[in-house]
Structures are given as C-alpha cells and as structure tokens.
C-alpha cells in the first residue's frame with residue numbers, strides 16, 4: 001500500500017485546460033534549447049506525457065518525437081518505478097543533451113529520478129508539479145499541494161451532478 005493515500009483533494013483538469021497549460025509550457029520553453037534555441041528531440045514519458053509531449057512538439061516545431069515507458073502507479077497506489085520501454089539509442093547520446101523530456105506531472109519525483117539517471121543532460125518539463133518532486137523538474141506550469149490527486153481528462157467523463165439545493 002502507498003503511504004500517499006488518501007488524497008484529501010482532487011484537481012480535475014479538462015481537455016481545454018490541459019491544452020492551455022501544455023501550450024504555456026511550450027511558450028516557456030520556446031527558444032531555450034542549446035542549438036540556437038532548438039532541441040534535437042522531444043521524449044514523452046508514457047503514458048501521461050504523451051499528450052503534453054505532442055502539444056509541445058507541435059508548438060516548438062520539433063519533428064523528432066520519442067517515448068520512454070515508465071510505470072510506477074497502479075491506480076493511486078505507488079509501486080517501484082520501472083522502465084518498460086527505452087528510447088531509441090541515439091536519443092541517449094551525450095547524456096540526452098539537447099533533448100526535452102516531458103511528463104504530465106511530477107509527484108514524489110520517483111519517475112523523474114529514474115529517467116534523469118538515463119538522461120543526465122536533458123531538460124525536464126512537466127505541466128503540473130507537487131512540492132516533493134518539483135526540484136527534479138527544470139520547468140513546470142502549475143503547482144498543486146502534495147495531498148491533491150490530479151485527474152486528467154482521459155480518466156474522466158461528463159456526468160450529471162446534483163444541484164447544491166436539492167428539490168425535495
């Protein structure tokens with residue numbers, strides 16, 4: 001069992017909000033790459049990093065997009081982080097220098113710690129960050145408290161809610 005449960009609060013992110021926040025991340029990273037402001041590739045940490053990585057790659061016109069698959073959670077329970085699919089070998093050259101690594105969020109930092117060992121010279125960016133993991137990210141957009149669980153649009157559906165004042 002994780003010592004991170006239960007989460008007191010929920011932060012529910014819509015597709016629209018995620019798109020805005022991922023664009024804001026791209027805006028912040030624009031022109032900051034080592035080669036005349038450019039990065040040589042974007043790597044999304046699957047699965048959560050896939051959508052933000054695609055948005056950042058589109059905004060910054062980065063055509064080389066790869067993935068690294070890391071699994072560390074089963075629903076809200078944390079397990080040991082494991083790489084279950086690496087990137088192409090050329091992405092790892094020179095410690096990942098010039099590579100932008102994108103994830104949806106950093107929580108405890110376990111996932112990024114593992115990926116940073118593989119890419120010590122890469123730039124790390126997430127859309128959201130919790131305080132414990134925030135020092136492991138170079139750039140992020142929004143910080144939420146450690147006792148908040150972030151719900152992404154792909155984990156939610158529209159549904160009816162009761163009005164605050166019931167009709168008895």
Ligand SMILES: O=P(O)(O)OC[C@H]1O[C@H](OP(=O)(O)OP(=O)(O)O)[C@H](O)[C@@H]1O
Nearest residue numbers: 046047048072073106107108109110111
């Ligand atoms: O900072 P940490 O405590 O390591 O947590 C952050 C990681 O947890 C989630 O991934 P998860 O392992 O749930 O897999 P998923 O991206 O496939 O949903 C999230 O997408 C981050 O990658």
Ligand SMILES: Nc1nc2[nH]cnc2c(=O)[nH]1
Nearest residue numbers: 073107148149150151152
């Ligand atoms: N969806 C989601 N996955 C996570 N993995 C670690 N923390 C979180 C979180 O707050 N939300």
Ligand SMILES: [Mg+2]
Nearest residue numbers: 046047048049
């Ligand atoms: Mg993930």
